[in-house]
Amino acid sequence: MLPVDVRPDVIGRITCGSLTAADAESPVTLKGWVNRRRDLGGLIFIDLRDRFGLTQVVFNPEVDAGAHEIANKLRNEYVIQVDGIVRSRPEGTVNPKMATGEVEVEAHGITILNESKTPPFYINEEGDFDEALRLKYRYLDLRRPSMQNIMLLRHRVVKYMRDFLDDRGFVEVETPLLIRSTPEGARDFLVPSSAQPGEFYALPQSPQILKQLLMVSGLDRYFQIARCFRDEAQRADRQPEFSQLDIEMSFITPEDLMALMEQLMIEITENFTEKTIQQKPFPRMTYADALDRYGNDRPDLRYGMELQNVSHALRGTGFKAFAGVLEAGGQVKAIVVPGCGTYTRKQIDEITELAKSAGAKGLATIAITDEGVKSPIAKFLTETEITALTNGIGAGTGDLVLLVADQAPVVAKTLSALREEFGKRLELADPNVMAYAWIVEFPLLEWDEDGNRWDATHNPFCGYFEEDEALLQSDPGNIRSKQYDLVANGNELGGGSVRNHKRAQQEKVFDLMGLSEEIQMDRFGSILTALEYGAPPHGGIAFGLDRTIMLLAGEESIRDVIAFPKNNRGADVMFDAPAPVETGQLDDLGLMLKPAPIA
């Protein structure tokens, strides 16, 4: 996947991945770890490993009895230095599976630089080890070539991003990690201050306001590999601290930015992976369309199985469960699962449970078998209705039709979950394809039932289409934002927008969100004021760097592309963090712990 490093390296060391037949008869010194020892009694072979590769070393008592004697004591993961001579391997012993398989090093001297206990898991072969153990001994986990390849990939991709942006006039600026807490969005990680006891910094959830302020400064093009912090529950693709490729530009349109970012992602994908890009230029899909066809705003476009509205085929149906939903303004939608018409009662029950956990009240199924239609709801529907329904969505013999009837958001969520489940089960998604797409025209605001107010769907700084200005008063839920998300293979890789660059514009959004003038100034005074001093039109985007690397590397967990990740509970099991602190430290901060954790 990645090019092998050249040799010798900057300090003149010969690495274990670099010797070739051309080096035969040269004296050489190698340093590295014992990957494997093969003791034939007389001869001892060692595979010496470093980051760059493996080289076989031979200890022959007739060549150097002293070195052979020491080699008897070697064990896996010992760190050694070998002095010897590069030899072409004897006829018939060349190993074509090794990059250095044409040669070996005949040892004339050996120094054991450090011994090693037997590691808790294998380093010299790949395997699926307990993740808690891997995290506890992360330094050993990272010694495995597969993990080192990921770290190397990450390094190279980030370097490519920096060079790409530098070539185009972007400036990398570091923004502070100790900032002010805002109760909007995710829960903040708080950092108490000893200079001002009782007051707290917060770690940034993203440098959003800071990068906009840099646009007001006239920096024009900013980027940063920004560390972000969110004190929320973890997932396979979510960590409490993570990295974003954060970008902001002045005087741009959404089109400008999407075109530039698209070029960057294409180049990275094609330069660093063997994966093919499903469609170039990346397809565009509106938020409404994505929700309608896939049930979510980050669809996996590598396979079909789209959601299909069958409400029209059931208009006037006598089946009360469906009729009731339709009368209440709901909908009935379906997906056709190919080849699953033979599912047993037990399997149907299983996916019904899945549907319920996604929020549906139930799941209706129609199996189309050789012996005809099998369905628990068949007796409630007329033959005409069933035929119209199955024909209308292209279901054929052997297929299983899954139907959900409810209000649109519940239908979308349920069928989206089912579609993804069957996408996995039936292996519909090609792992060698990257299906990028832009999702556009998000609603600017969504109604928050609990807070009884409008809330920003993306972030409150997101701009909106001027032609929708009138809707601010009449129909805020239908204002289209200037937001764009980049999705790939069912993941949201990044999102951004063209921002509000005038104070009045921005205040209108805050007003709709129910923020009083006082609160607006208290929380967002810096940016509101800055927008009054010649803020240029600007916009940007932020990519989840870890997630991007995860997809490029073909990994299923974000933890596998982070050197020292937290576990599912946000804990670092190597350092045992978080941990209690000494009373004196709390005293300095003017803090006192409550007697028991709040349940």
Next chain:
RNA sequence: GGAGGUGUGGUGUAGUGGCCUAACAUGCAGCCCUGUCAAGGCUGAGAUCGCGGGUUCGAAUCCCGUCACUUCCGCCA
């Protein structure tokens, strides 16, 4: 906060009420072996089956509780 899954020598697994005095592979230790490269051969050590309670004549296996890890829902402007 909720739901599911998993937990058996160092590691990865098998064992779903008695045949378990817990099996297999690998790793580990010792011995043999001069062309191996997942070296090979022989011998050996190593697990109170996550923890606690219960059911049973009998529990790795069934039940309850608990802990840890993990996946998903909630949450993630």
